[in-house]
Amino acid sequence: MLIDTIQKALAPLNLEKVAPGDYAKTGYHLEVAATPDQMPAVAQAMLKAGCFLESLTAVDVSPEAFTLVYHFANFKKLCRTVVHASLAKGTEAPTISQVYPGADWYEREVFDLFGIRFAGHPNLTRILLPEDADFHPLLKEFGAGDAGTGN
Amino acid sequence: MLEPGTEEKTFTLNLGPQHPSTHGVLRVLLEMDGEYIAKADPVIGYGHRGHEHMAENRNYFQFLPNMGRVDYLHALAYNQGWCMAVEKLMGITVPERAEFIRVITAELNRLTSHLLWFGAYLMDLGAFTPFLYCFDDREHILDLLDRVTGSRLTYCYYRFGGVPSDIDDEFIAGCWAFIDRFRSRWKDYDNLVTKNVIFINRTKGVGIITPEQCVKYGVTGPNLRGSGIPYDIRKSEPYSAYPRFNFEIPIGKNGDIYDRYIVRLAEMEQSLRIIEQALVKLPNGPIMAEKVPKRIKPPVGEVYQAVETARGEFGIYVVSQGDVKPYRVKLRVPSFATLSILPEISVDNLVADVVAILGSIDVVIPEIDR
Numbered sequence: 001m002l003i004d005t006i007q008k009a010l011a012p013l014n015l016e017k018v019a020p021g022d023y024a025k026t027g028y029h030l031e032v033a034a035t036p037d038q039m040p041a042v043a044q045a046m047l048k049a050g051c052f053l054e055s056l057t058a059v060d061v062s063p064e065a066f067t068l069v070y071h072f073a074n075f076k077k078l079c080r081t082v083v084h085a086s087l088a089k090g091t092e093a094p095t096i097s098q099v100y101p102g103a104d105w106y107e108r109e110v111f112d113l114f115g116i117r118f119a120g121h122p123n124l125t126r127i128l129l130p131e132d133a134d135f136h137p138l139l140k141e142f143g144a145g146d147a148g149t150g151n
Numbered sequence: 152m153l154e155p156g157t158e159e160k161t162f163t164l165n166l167g168p169q170h171p172s173t174h175g176v177l178r179v180l181l182e183m184d185g186e187y188i189a190k191a192d193p194v195i196g197y198g199h200r201g202h203e204h205m206a207e208n209r210n211y212f213q214f215l216p217n218m219g220r221v222d223y224l225h226a227l228a229y230n231q232g233w234c235m236a237v238e239k240l241m242g243i244t245v246p247e248r249a250e251f252i253r254v255i256t257a258e259l260n261r262l263t264s265h266l267l268w269f270g271a272y273l274m275d276l277g278a279f280t281p282f283l284y285c286f287d288d289r290e291h292i293l294d295l296l297d298r299v300t301g302s303r304l305t306y307c308y309y310r311f312g313g314v315p316s317d318i319d320d321e322f323i324a325g326c327w328a329f330i331d332r333f334r335s336r337w338k339d340y341d342n343l344v345t346k347n348v349i350f351i352n353r354t355k356g357v358g359i360i361t362p363e364q365c366v367k368y369g370v371t372g373p374n375l376r377g378s379g380i381p382y383d384i385r386k387s388e389p390y391s392a393y394p395r396f397n398f399e400i401p402i403g404k405n406g407d408i409y410d411r412y413i414v415r416l417a418e419m420e421q422s423l424r425i426i427e428q429a430l431v432k433l434p435n436g437p438i439m440a441e442k443v444p445k446r447i448k449p450p451v452g453e454v455y456q457a458v459e460t461a462r463g464e465f466g467i468y469v470v471s472q473g474d475v476k477p478y479r480v481k482l483r484v485p486s487f488a489t490l491s492i493l494p495e496i497s498v499d500n501l502v503a504d505v506v507a508i509l510g511s512i513d514v515v516i517p518e519i520d521r
Contacts (some may be wrong), residue, residue, distance in 0.1 A: 025239070027455040036199035051368045053484035054457075059470055071455060071466065071483070075375070075382040076367065080455065105491040113203070128196035128520060135203045138479075144208040 001048065001078040003029055009045040013038055021082070030081040036068060036093035042083055043096040045070045045104075051081065054098075055108035058114045064089060066116060067130045070096075087116065095121040112140040161401045164502065166198050171371040172506045175516025179493070181502065181507070184247060187362050188505055191497045193490055198520035207458040208481035210235050212311070214477070218290075219305035221482060222518040226306040227253075227260040228460035234309045236467045240449035241311070248253060248436045249313035250392040255326070255429045256296060256308065258422040263292050264461035265422075266413050268513045272412075273344060273509040276353055281343050288333055295325045311447060312440035318436050326430055330423050340416070354408035358508035361406060368495075369488040372463025375412045375514050378406035384459035385463055396428045408511040415513075448475050462513055482521055486514035 005019070011016050015038060022029030027041070034042055043053070050068065054071040061067050069091050070083040095118040097104040107118045108112040115136035118124060133143055167178040176197035182190035202221060206214050218233045219226035230254055240243060266289040270282035280302030293303045299318050300308040304443045308314060328453075344350050365375045375382055381400040385393045403410025449471040457466045463485030470479040487514050 014181055027457070036300065039259075049287075050366065053483060054364045054369060054464070055466055057468065057481040059479045064241070069468065069481075071468070073457075074261060075380050075387075078388050082455065100367055100369075101495075103493055125508065126196075128199040128496070130196075137201060142204075 002079040008051050028082045029079045032083040034085050036085045036087050043099040053100045058110050092117045092119040096121050169210050177516045188497050191314040191466045191494045198517045202521045216307045219307050222515050223459040224264040227257045230309040232465050236469050239377045239454045243312045247434045248437045251315050251429050254392045258425050259292050261461045263289050272510040291329050311445035313438045317438050349382045358408045368492045371485050377403040377411035377414045384457050396425045421504045484518045486519045490514050
């Protein structure tokens with residue numbers, strides 16, 4: 001079973017939580033909690049298990065912290081792994097783009113929309129918004145009309 | 152002016168943002184070494200509308216029409232993704248007949264998407280006639296979908312718990328007529344394109360995507376299957392009524408443009424098969440779940456729901472904090488991952504082939520920009 005392989009591969013990393021998820025309710029087979037610093041090692045283990053990075057995003061959970069959310073899935077066997085990593089605001093998370101080149105654009109998007117910096121990223125620039133934008137629209141403090149009309 | 156003694160080896164060529172072969176507002180900065188690509192750098196975001204931000208500022212139902220505007224070519228798959236995510240959060244079960252109607256209409260919509268790709272892509276390669284053939288066929292589907300959904304393109308047809316209006320006998324008869332008509336056209340398509348030696352020479356062995364690259368970049372959909380990996384959410388992570396139907400996942404061998412073309416063509420036949428079976432087995436009964444709350448206010452939690460669109464895996468990640476508005480919505484769109492592979496697969500190709508490669512991965516730019 002793929003889920004066992006992944007659990008075994010993640011065991012030596014001493015993660016905060018590695019537990020089976022409630023698939024019918026959430027769509028996750030495996031739920032993992034880690035620190036951002038552990039992410040490159042987690043990504044390495046997931047790549048070794050043959051998983052691909054489905055999505056990488058963030059949630060502005062509180063005035064003090066973000067949660068980085070990584071989804072991994074597999075082309076051969078159905079097993080979705082979600083990794084939540086809490087990141088204090090104002091601190092950097094290490095990039096995983098050297099493991100998954102596909103993460104390059106996802107991390108740029110998270111930087112663009114949340115202002116989160118990824119240490120070691122080869123080209124951390126805005127990707128969706130104009131280069132001269134001075135806001136990060138998915139922060140909760142950014143309201144519905146704050147981008148102006150563009151005039 | 153160049154300093155004496157220095158030699159400029161490469162130059163920059165700007166492709167887009169307004170270019171017919173970018174199919175939307177996409178810019179690619181090409182660093183050229185003569186006729187060959189030394190580096191390609193896609194510049195995206197021209198069509199950014201902030202769908203994810205909009206989601207946080209309206210209630211669950213109000214966000215539904217946005218779904219038809221992310222990937223406007225396969226809008227119903229996006230409708231389905233959002234509805235299924237909310238249904239999962241709320242614990243709503245969709246009646247059988249509604250699931251069948253969803254499958255029939257979503258597959259018809261997949262056909263329109265593949266047909267548009269087919270016509271537009273061959274036009275990129277310089278063939279005008281196939282475009283006229285497939286738009287003729289596509290028009291029949293648009294009329295059918297118009298009849299049940301009320302629109303031709305940016306559909307907003309599914310609702311939480313089912314569909315708002317039933318399909319009638321005329322629609323069903325129209326589907327059967329279309330299936331017969333479309334099958335009779337395969338020969339024309341094959342003669343026009345598949346056996347066309349110019350087409351074969353331009354596409355075989357060009358723009359190869361390897362299975363390893365697919366894993367590293369998260370490429371899904373026909374681009375992945377062209378590389379020989381049979382991954383299709385409809386089979387791998389079955390949803391809606393798909394487990395009831397027999398269909399195959401067409402795959403390629405070499406991962407080149409030609410294989411991606413063959414995969415999409417074969418997929419259209421599989422969609423016809425699914426529609427046929429759904430029409431035959433179509434159950435009677437309600438089209439809407441009985442207990443759908445007027446106020447959608449899901450409990451605290453999060454879900455990830457994946458559906459197979461014409462371009463690959465659309466994943467929707469919703470975080471609820473028990474409010475009438477979603478706390479966070481992330482749209483994982485297939486074209487985003489697919490386009491990020493372009494720099495890698497276009498290097499060392501001729502500039503004329505970049506247009507062929509870009510068209511072959513079938514990206515929809517508004518979906519990438521969101």
